[in-house]
Amino acid sequence: MQAAAMSARPAPLEILQHVFGYRDFRGMQTDIVQHVTEGGDALVLMPTGGGKSLCYQIPALARPGCAVVVSPLIALMQDQVDALRQLGVSAAFLNSTLSQEESREVAQAFVNGDLQLLYAAPERLVTPSFMSLLQQAQIALFAIDEAHCVSQWGHDFRPEYLGLSVLAEQFPGVPRIALTATADHATREEIVTRLALQNARQFITSFDRPNITYTIVEKKNARDQLLTLLRREHEGDAGIVYCLSRKKVEETAAWLREREIKALPYHAGLDASTRARHQQLFLREEGVVMVATIAFGMGIDKPDVRFVAHLDLPKSIENYYQETGRAGRDGQPATAWMAYGLNDVVLLAEMIEQGNSGDIQKQVERRKLDAMLGLCEATDCRRQALLGYFGEHIAPCGNCDNCLNPPQLTDVSESARKALSCVFRTGNRFGVGHLVDVLRGKLNDKVKSWQHDKTSTFGIGQDIDEPTWRAIYRQLLAKGALQVSGDGHGGLALGDAARPILRGEAPLYLRARTEKFKVRERDSSEFLEPEDKQLWAALRRKRKELADTQNVPAYVIFADATLKEMVRLRPADRYEMARISGVGDRKLEKYADDFLAVIAERG
Incomplete structure (x- = not known):
């Protein structure tokens, strides 16, 4: 029965082209989308901007039922739903911004099969009432976004994510896809364990953001x-x-x-x-x-x-x-x-x-x-x-x-030994400001009260200015030759890597470089011809006007990349507009005439 339903639904590539307006998948998207569409579980590591959302949105439209997307933030839900509705996709969210009546309407639409994607926060999803709601609906898949939040060793741990393992227990036949842009090996292992994704296929793309x-x-x-x-x-x-x-x-x-x-x-x-x-x-x-x-x-x-x-x-x-x-x-x-x-x-x-x-x-x-x-x-x-x-x-x-x-590198090994000796001679407990004062021979009240003017390191660094000493101490911290003592006063103590530097077995280099900037024209587009710049500005104004009318962000109408392609290709009719990346069937119907008129007006 399910196989028959699947065969009647559009293929992923058709959805990509006609709904989202893109000609081809990028990188691993093809394999991920196919795998999840066919019912497989997946863990996806893909950099921000790499197209993670498409990896669950397209399977959601290719499979029968409604996809349930776990999202940690209200703002993200709103953005995603706004963007999907612009594409003609039936999407909604359940969160605290809705009234009781609005929540009931969304829940009813979900149970009735009138939604294609439903967004919810993790703490709401694991409640008994929501779990009961899930049992009444046909679910296409579960997508767990920002999956690194499940890791207690990670950088953004959220305890409410720990309950999401219940999805594997209660809905064993529903595919689950967990997605994140940031997870080292230990965090990946914890995601797999806590979300019960041991049998999931892992898709780890390049983390590089070359732009x-x-x-x-x-x-x-x-x-x-x-x-x-x-x-x-x-x-x-x-x-x-x-x-x-x-x-x-x-x-x-x-x-x-x-x-x-x-x-x-x-x-x-x-x-x-x-x-x-x-x-x-x-x-x-x-x-x-x-x-x-x-x-x-x-x-x-x-x-x-x-x-x-x-x-x-x-x-x-x-x-x-x-x-x-x-x-x-x-x-x-x-x-x-x-x-x-x-x-x-x-x-x-x-x-x-x-x-x-x-x-x-x-x-x-x-x-x-x-x-x-x-x-x-x-x-x-x-x-x-x-x-x-x-x-x-x-x-x-x-x-x-x-x-x-x-950067130009300067050998500061001798100065580094002086810096480390000063830390040792003053008792492994003082902050950088005091250490630099001792090295530079400043006879202030604090130096005198601790009698650090009597140490062998007092005044041995007068030939080096304070910013350079601070840079040396930064390098020593980075190398593990120093560590923060943890006494609450910012004191430094010798670390494990201090010994080889003190013995002269490990050199230390200091970087010297001035900041350089690219002075750029105020116009942020890459267009050089005046008529191109004018058209670019006019298209942006039209986009803003349409966005304000609907109370949505401008980029929900069209991304900058889509407008730039319009400037370069200057489509003259709907057929040519349909070939612009980012113009799907629904947006072609809604906006083609508006933007074609702007292009025609400027030749």
Whole structure:
């Protein structure tokens, strides 16, 4: 019976072309879609912007029944449902934003077989009432998005995900697909165990996002450095700026607004209505910069984020990769920029030591922070180091700061030995500021009170300035020659790798490089001819007008890449418009005449 129903449904490639408007699948999408459509379980690791959603949306439309999608965020559900409805797909969500009456209507449509995709949060899905609802409907598949949230060793653990193993128990014949953009080997193993996916086929694609330029700079005056980046490379672009604290978020957003940059704050301390309003503005307005803590971002489906900037060091490479992955989802050039300093490392290390986690968890967190610091201090290709963390090996990328502007390396082995000796002579307990004062021979009250002017290291580093000493201490931390003592005062102590450096068996090199920027025209498109620029602007205005009328983000109507193809190919009728990537049957019917009129008006 099911085989007959399957044969009557459209093939995956037909759905891709006629519903979504794309000619061909990319990479592993073909195999994943076919496997799940045929009823197989899958674990999919695919970078943000790589087309993960299609891997369950197309099987959902190719199989009988309704797909149930587990999604951790309300904003993501809303975005996905808006986009699917634009394509003519019957989609809905069940979350706290709906009234009781609206929830009942969605539930009834689900049971009646009137929906093709239903989105729900994990905590709702495992409730007895929802499980009862699932028993009454025909389910095409279960899709578990952001599956790394199930891992207690991962970077975004959410305990409500642990209950999702019930799906395998209660619905053994329904295919399940778990998807994530960030999971190292240990996290993958935990996803498999906790979601009972031992028999699932694993699809691990490349983690590479070649359109993103990675740049990491030494923090001097981070706000001024950020402003320079925005003025020279991203004037008028949408972007995200991450800060560690709520206070810093508020101050940075206000500082940027004073400089006529459309910046909004977002953090968990804001009331829900303010957060929702700021998120809507970010999604729907042009050129908004969201300054946020990590409370913002997961599931944000905005494709034209042109930069992600970090003013503080992320806790792990997983965090960094996921956060930077929100840039350039449309495949167009984007920037991942970060300013970090020694204080960032000490602060995060102190947070780990003083946290409530057990010893094993703290050890995991220290390892992740060490890897993050190693990425920052890398002197060769950033992308090699980044992808290497996830077990992927590539040639130098040519699109990171170290490839584009190779640093000059200076041997500072002798100075490193002095720095380590100073840590030892002062008792393995003082912070960098005090250590540098001792090395530079500053006879201040603290140095005198501890009688550190009497140590053999007092004044032996007067020939080196403070920023250079701080850079040396950063390198020593990155190499494991130093560790944060965990006393709550940012003190440093000798680490395991100190001995070979002190013995002269392991050299230490310091990187020296000035920041370089690409000065870019205000017009962010790649069009050079005036008539192309004018058409590009006119198409964007039409898109915004249609989006505002329907109260949806502009990219839900058409992505930038689709509009750019319209400029290049200038379709003259519906037949030619149907050949534009991203124009499916429903959008052709709804919007072709509007956009064809704009193109015709400008020749």
